[in-house]
Amino acid sequence: MIWYPYQQMKTMKDPYRIVDAQGVWLYTEDNRMIDSVSSWWSVIHGYRHPVLTRAIQSQAEHFSHVMLGGLTHEPVQKLSDRLEQWLPGDLNYCFFSDSGSVAVEVALKMALQYYVNRGEKNRTRVLSLTHAYHGDTFRAMEVGDDEDYHFILEAYGPSPHVLHIPTEIPALEKAFELCHEDLNCMIVEPLLQGAGGMRMYDLSFLKQARELCDQYGVLLIFDEVATGFGRTGHRFVADQVQPDILVLGKALTGGYLGHAVTVANRKVYEGFYDDDPDKALMHGPTFMGNALACSVALASIELFEQEDYLSKIRQIEAITRRELQGFADPRVREVRIMGGCVCMEVRDRAVLDGYQQFAYEHGVFSRPFLNCLYAMVPYIITEGELVQVLDTMKAWFRR
Numbered sequence: 001m002i003w004y005p006y007q008q009m010k011t012m013k014d015p016y017r018i019v020d021a022q023g024v025w026l027y028t029e030d031n032r033m034i035d036s037v038s039s040w041w042s043v044i045h046g047y048r049h050p051v052l053t054r055a056i057q058s059q060a061e062h063f064s065h066v067m068l069g070g071l072t073h074e075p076v077q078k079l080s081d082r083l084e085q086w087l088p089g090d091l092n093y094c095f096f097s098d099s100g101s102v103a104v105e106v107a108l109k110m111a112l113q114y115y116v117n118r119g120e121k122n123r124t125r126v127l128s129l130t131h132a133y134h135g136d137t138f139r140a141m142e143v144g145d146d147e148d149y150h151f152i153l154e155a156y157g158p159s160p161h162v163l164h165i166p167t168e169i170p171a172l173e174k175a176f177e178l179c180h181e182d183l184n185c186m187i188v189e190p191l192l193q194g195a196g197g198m199r200m201y202d203l204s205f206l207k208q209a210r211e212l213c214d215q216y217g218v219l220l221i222f223d224e225v226a227t228g229f230g231r232t233g234h235r236f237v238a239d240q241v242q243p244d245i246l247v248l249g250k251a252l253t254g255g256y257l258g259h260a261v262t263v264a265n266r267k268v269y270e271g272f273y274d275d276d277p278d279k280a281l282m283h284g285p286t287f288m289g290n291a292l293a294c295s296v297a298l299a300s301i302e303l304f305e306q307e308d309y310l311s312k313i314r315q316i317e318a319i320t321r322r323e324l325q326g327f328a329d330p331r332v333r334e335v336r337i338m339g340g341c342v343c344m345e346v347r348d349r350a351v352l353d354g355y356q357q358f359a360y361e362h363g364v365f366s367r368p369f370l371n372c373l374y375a376m377v378p379y380i381i382t383e384g385e386l387v388q389v390l391d392t393m394k395a396w397f398r399r
C-alpha cells in the first residue's frame, strides 16, 4: 500500500483521486477543482501544456535517460547553456540532481569542501534562519528549522554545526561578529520562507547578508527551490542580490518531472578546479541530467520568457491585492501577499480544520498547513479562476 507524505496513516482521510488534469484544473471522477497550490508550487504552466508534453514525447523517441558518468547529451548541454546565459552574473556552473533536497545537500557539500580544499578545515558551521525549510533529507533538515523535524533535536540534541537566526539585521550582524571564523556558508530561502509558514521579509536583510559574507569570506547560498521562476514577483531573487550558490527545483521542469540544479559561481567552481583528484566534487545522483527532465525544463524556460510570465505574475499579485483589500477577520492574524503567493495566517490553526473539504466543494484544491491558508497558483490562471480561489478563502470566514 501507499505510505503518504506527512500523514498519520491511521487518521488520514482519503486523498482525492485525480483521473485527469488540464490547465489549472484537477479532475476527480465526479468533480473538478482549481489546483491553488500548483502541486507543491511546481506546476507553473498548469497541467497538460501541449508544448511541455511535446518536449517530453519527442525526447522519449530518442532516449529517456543516460547517466552523466562518462556520457553526456544534447538536452543537458542545452539546459546548462541556457541557465548559464539566463541566470545573473557568473552563476554558470550547473550541477544537476533529482530533487530540491538533494540539490540543497550538494550546495552544503560544495560550501564545506570549498574551504577544506583551501585547507581551512575549521569552517564547519552553517548560518541559517529560524523557520527555514530546505528539504527532507538529514542535512537539509538540520539546517532547516521545521517544527515537523524537531523530534530530531530530541534525539540528537541541537546541532553544533548550525546556527539559526531570525531575519533581523542585528541578529545577522551579531552572528557574523561572533562566529565568522567557523562559518563556511549562510543558506536562506530569499524573501519568502515557504514551508516554515509563508514568512516574508525584506530585501535589505539579504543585501546586508551579502555584504557580511563578502567581508568575512563566507559563501552565500540561496535556496530558490520555492522562490525561483517568479514566485516572489522577481524572476529569481538572485537577480536582486547575487548569491555564490543558487539552488533551483520544483518549477525547474514546470512541475512535469522531478529535477533540480545547484548552480555555482566562478569562485566556487575554481575552488574545485585542480590537478588533485581529491579536490573534485564527490557527488553524482543516478538520474542527474535526466534527458526528459532537461528537455521539459528547457521548454519551460522558453515559455516563461516568450509569454512574459513576469507580467502574468504582476497581474496575479494586483488581482490578489484588489480582491483582498479590506478583508479582515478577528481569527486572521495577518494577510501577506508577495508576487504569486498569498497567505492568510490564522491565530489558531484549528480554524482551518475542514477547510480542504469546504474548498473542494467550492471547486478549489487547497492544502493548509501550520497556521497558513495560502495559495500559490499556476501562472496561467485566468482572472475568473483566481477570483474563485480568493473568494473561497474569504468565504470560509463568512460562513
Ligand SMILES: *Cc1c(COP(=O)(O)O)cnc(C)c1O
Pocket (backbone or CB within 6 Å): 098, 099, 100, 101, 102, 104, 133, 134, 135, 136, 189, 194, 195, 223, 224, 225, 226, 227, 249, 250
Ligand atoms: C520543496 C523545497 C525543497 C525540497 O525539494 P524536494 O524536491 O521536495 O526535495 C527544498 N527547499 C525549499 C525552499 C523547498 O520549498
